[in-house]
Amino acid sequence: xxxxxxxxGGSSVxxxxxxxxxxxxxxxxxxxxxxxxxxxxxxxDTTDELIDLAGEITDNPPKREYDMLISTGEQVSVALLAMxxxxxxxxxxxxxxxxxxxxTDDLHSKAKILEIESDRLEEELAKDKIVIxxxxxxxxxxxxxxTLGRGGSDTTAVxxxxxxxxxVCEIYTDVDGVYTADPRIVENARKLNDISYGxxxxxxxxxxxxxxxxxxxxxKEYNIKLAVRSSFNDSKxxxxxxxxxxxxxxxxxxxxxxxxxxxxxxxxxxxxxxxxSKVFSELAEVGINVxxxxxxxxxxxxNDITFTIDHEDFEQAHSILEELKDKLNxxxxxxxxxxxxxxxxxxxxxTNPGVAARMFEALGRGEVNIEMISTSEIKVSCxxxxxEADQAVEAIHNEFELDEE
Amino acid sequence: xxxxxxxxGGSSVxxxxxxxxxxxxxxxxxxxxxxxxxxxxxxxDTTDELIDLAGEITDNPPKREYDMLISTGEQVSVALLAMxxxxxxxxxxxxxxxxxxxxTDDLHSKAKILEIESDRLEEELAKDKIVIxxxxxxxxxxxxxxTLGRGGSDTTAVxxxxxxxxxVCEIYTDVDGVYTADPRIVENARKLNDISYGxxxxxxxxxxxxxxxxxxxxxKEYNIKLAVRSSFNDSKxxxxxxxxxxxxxxxxxxxxxxxxxxxxxxxxxxxxxxxxSKVFSELAEVGINVxxxxxxxxxxxxNDITFTIDHEDFEQAHSILEELKDKLNxxxxxxxxxxxxxxxxxxxxxTNPGVAARMFEALGRGEVNIEMISTSEIKVSCxxxxxEADQAVEAIHNEFELDEE
Numbered sequence: 125x126x127x128x129x130x131x132x133g134g135s136s137v138x139x140x141x142x143x144x145x146x147x148x149x150x151x152x153x154x155x156x157x158x159x160x161x162x163x164x165x166x167x168x169d170t171t172d173e174l175i176d177l178a179g180e181i182t183d184n185p186p187k188r189e190y191d192m193l194i195s196t197g198e199q200v201s202v203a204l205l206a207m208x209x210x211x212x213x214x215x216x217x218x219x220x221x222x223x224x225x226x227x228t229d230d231l232h233s234k235a236k237i238l239e240i241e242s243d244r245l246e247e248e249l250a251k252d253k254i255v256i257x258x259x260x261x262x263x264x265x266x267x268x269x270x271t272l273g274r275g276g277s278d279t280t281a282v283x284x285x286x287x288x289x290x291x292v293c294e295i296y297t298d299v300d301g302v303y304t305a306d307p308r309i310v311e312n313a314r315k316l317n318d319i320s321y322g323x324x325x326x327x328x329x330x331x332x333x334x335x336x337x338x339x340x341x342x343x344k345e346y347n348i349k350l351a352v353r354s355s356f357n358d359s360k361x362x363x364x365x366x367x368x369x370x371x372x373x374x375x376x377x378x379x380x381x382x383x384x385x386x387x388x389x390x391x392x393x394x395x396x397x398x399x400x401s402k403v404f405s406e407l408a409e410v411g412i413n414v415x416x417x418x419x420x421x422x423x424x425x426x427n428d429i430t431f432t433i434d435h436e437d438f439e440q441a442h443s444i445l446e447e448l449k450d451k452l453n454x455x456x457x458x459x460x461x462x463x464x465x466x467x468x469x470x471x472x473x474x475t476n477p478g479v480a481a482r483m484f485e486a487l488g489r490g491e492v493n494i495e496m497i498s499t500s501e502i503k504v505s506c507x508x509x510x511x512e513a514d515q516a517v518e519a520i521h522n523e524f525e526l527d528e529e
Numbered sequence: 530x531x532x533x534x535x536x537x538g539g540s541s542v543x544x545x546x547x548x549x550x551x552x553x554x555x556x557x558x559x560x561x562x563x564x565x566x567x568x569x570x571x572x573x574d575t576t577d578e579l580i581d582l583a584g585e586i587t588d589n590p591p592k593r594e595y596d597m598l599i600s601t602g603e604q605v606s607v608a609l610l611a612m613x614x615x616x617x618x619x620x621x622x623x624x625x626x627x628x629x630x631x632x633t634d635d636l637h638s639k640a641k642i643l644e645i646e647s648d649r650l651e652e653e654l655a656k657d658k659i660v661i662x663x664x665x666x667x668x669x670x671x672x673x674x675x676t677l678g679r680g681g682s683d684t685t686a687v688x689x690x691x692x693x694x695x696x697v698c699e700i701y702t703d704v705d706g707v708y709t710a711d712p713r714i715v716e717n718a719r720k721l722n723d724i725s726y727g728x729x730x731x732x733x734x735x736x737x738x739x740x741x742x743x744x745x746x747x748x749k750e751y752n753i754k755l756a757v758r759s760s761f762n763d764s765k766x767x768x769x770x771x772x773x774x775x776x777x778x779x780x781x782x783x784x785x786x787x788x789x790x791x792x793x794x795x796x797x798x799x800x801x802x803x804x805x806s807k808v809f810s811e812l813a814e815v816g817i818n819v820x821x822x823x824x825x826x827x828x829x830x831x832n833d834i835t836f837t838i839d840h841e842d843f844e845q846a847h848s849i850l851e852e853l854k855d856k857l858n859x860x861x862x863x864x865x866x867x868x869x870x871x872x873x874x875x876x877x878x879x880t881n882p883g884v885a886a887r888m889f890e891a892l893g894r895g896e897v898n899i900e901m902i903s904t905s906e907i908k909v910s911c912x913x914x915x916x917e918a919d920q921a922v923e924a925i926h927n928e929f930e931l932d933e934e
Contacts, residue, residue, distance in 0.1 A: 140582065140585035140586050143586060144586065174605070177545065177605070177609060178608075178609065178612060180545035181545050181549065181609050181612045181613045181616065182612050182613065182615070184616075185612045185615075186611070186612065186615050188622070189608045189611045189612050189615070189623055190608070190612075192604060192607070192608035192611070192623055192625075193604075193605060193608035193609065193612075195604075196604045196605050199597060199598075199600075199601045199604075200582070200598060200601050202597070203583075203594045203595070203597035203598035204582060204583065204586050204594075204598065206591070206594045206597070207583060207586045207587050207590045207595075207598075208586045210587070210590075210591050210594065211587040217593070218594055218597055220597075220674075222627070222672075223673070244672075267627075268628070269625075
């Protein structure tokens with residue numbers, strides 16, 4: 125008998141029929157002899173509807189109250205799923221983030237899990253119950269409800285899998301697995317049977333919407349076997365493993381694109397020590413993640429600093445940067461929301477020189493201008509204009525012949 | 530500076546405009562110098578919509594999961610109201626039943642408050658914050674979410690008023706106060722300026738939808754001044770006080786009608802000791818309240834037992850009674866859902882003989898058949914056919930000239 129943690133996303137539980145379908149899958153798994161903990165997101169558009177409700181009241185909801193509001197979405201879906209499983213005759217209990225003991229920091233709307241007090245969960249499993257857990261949410265040590273930000277239910281699932289030492293963590297979604305590129309953009313994109321934690325981490329961070337990077341990080345750190353599978357069919361999906369366990373190490377496993385970044389440039393920043401760190405520490409303090417950074421040294425001891433962040437932090441970052449203008453004495457703030465980051469990822473890249481050059485050539489042939497570049501051992505990213513993103517992804521996919529196994 | 534607990538019902542927060550209106554009222558009260566704790570129900574039809582969602586999944590949701598589901602309604606409204614108050618520039622925090630420390634028994638969907646651990650609430654008040662509390666909900670000592678059943682937000686408000694020793698508990702609703710009869714049925718019904726706890730308790734128990742009986746009980750027990758007021762105007766409302774504090778003690782203060790009862794008759798029950806208690810103890814065990822009871826002794830040592838309960842418990846009670854058939858060896862079970870209970874209530878009734886007789890005469894003149902009668906010191910109730918209920922209420926209202934002060 126195995127212990128499995130599953131996660132079902134919002135589209136898998138979008139309406140009562142789909143909830144019944146998920147209930148059936150869970151019950152079958154249980155009857156096959158496994159112990160099942162299922163983490164569930166809010167139904168379909170529920171979260172957006174709640175955000176709209178808040179929007180009717182204010183443009184700037186306090187984040188604590190925002191979390192109080194949107195965490196109800198998952199509470200509704202776990203209760204309904206538990207009802208559906210009960211209807212099929214299995215013992216089941218639903219638990220909120222608070223009840224399952226998910227303790228987070230107090231960075232509301234993008235909180236991080238600090239620990240999981242899994243006593244209650246293990247108690248319920250010991251009673252042989254199926255346990256349904258509200259994803260995306262936790263509580264601070266002061267008992268205030270938090271949410272984990274985008275993709276938080278994945279993080280909940282992996283963190284639970286670690287806490288209760290599950291054999292595998294299965295992420296159920298509306299796609300069959302991880303592809304070489306977004307099939308909506310590249311027609312001949314191919315499903316990968318397996319991929320390394322490192323590659324998946326890069327893909328997730330780069331905007332492939334299948335898994336949340338934090339969840340992959342946790343899985344990698346604790347060596348939790350992850351699977352991405354469809355909740356609508358029985359396809360094998362994609363397994364995420366150690367490099368050493370892969371069928372084959374690819375030079376390039378996939379190409380991905382993130383259109384949710386925005387670019388800021390601070391022009392004419394005095395070249396004194398501590399200026400750049402001041403900018404980035406103020407952003408970090410409110411939980412804004414900076415992605416790509418370039419600093420050009422000019423004449424007259426002034427610099428230009430260019431960097432990118434998530435679109436959702438745009439307004440907050442903008443006002444922080446405006447406020448810093450007098451303190452830092454920079455000349456001008458420029459922003460550009462029409463940018464996209466295309467990236468290639470491959471575990472075999474570090475031992476195969478010339479991969480980045482081939483990517484740049486493919487972009488050059490398509491007359492795509494590269495604004496920023498960043499690289500790691502297993503990825504190369506280029507910031508380009510947003511309206512050229514799809515053709516760029518396709519050109520790179522063709523260059524590396526990713527449609528072929 | 531006073532400490533006031535307010536309660537706003539679902540119609541007072543039915544949409545974002547009304548939520549803003551309530552926020553404005555609360556902020557004005559705060560700025561006038563009072564400390565304000567506001568208990569809020571779910572927005573308008575939210576609870577019914579959630580119940581419909583459950584209905585798409587199953588006809589028999591486990592009550593624990595049902596509470597998990599519908600308690601989200603209040604969590605949404607408190608978060609939105611807190612956002613609206615924050616938007617007006619006042620410090621505010623919303624708290625769920627769990628966060629505010631409302632501990633209940635585990636009778637899900639009709640739980641009773643056992644105690645309130647009000648530390649958090651008092652902490653937030655000490656920080657000079659407005660506190661918005663989710664009504665209708667609590668948690669068991671095992672941390673499972675419970676709901677208090679119909680009118681539970683009133684109970685939350687009064688119990689909180691007691692816990693933090695508030696000066697007054699104001700129940701805001703969509704009517705101006707307590708009337709001599711339902712104005713939708715009796716055109717010339719008159720608003721009462723004040724009424725005694727005892728009368729209000731009877732009225733509440735008898736189906737006047739203004740206040741929940743449990744809330745009046747608690748207010749009476751701890752001598753908490755209650756007011757029923759409209760959230761749409763500044764009318765003075767109705768104050769609920771000790772009899773000794775009333776402007777005038779009425780022989781009959783009001784006439785009310787409850788169409789939510791159903792009648793069961795067990796025919797041919799063997800006349801042995803313990804039979805009746807068996808029936809009623811089995812119902813009590815699952816939290817079903819029995820209201821009126823009649824037992825007729827027949828020849829041949831068999832009885833007929835007739836009693837009424839809430840309509841919402843009909844199905845559960847029906848199956849319990851069916852199951853008891855063999856054990857108790859009764860002959861037949863009859864039920865009637867088309868009944869209504871009309872009642873008169875008056876603190877001066879006990880010292881004015883002949884009141885019940887006048888009520889029966891008024892019903893007789895209208896050719897309304899009386900099926901059951903029950904009385905207390907300050908009320909007389911008659912069970913009649915449901916389709917005669919409205920005319921019966923009007924006839925009684927006229928008989929006692931309740932439109933005149």
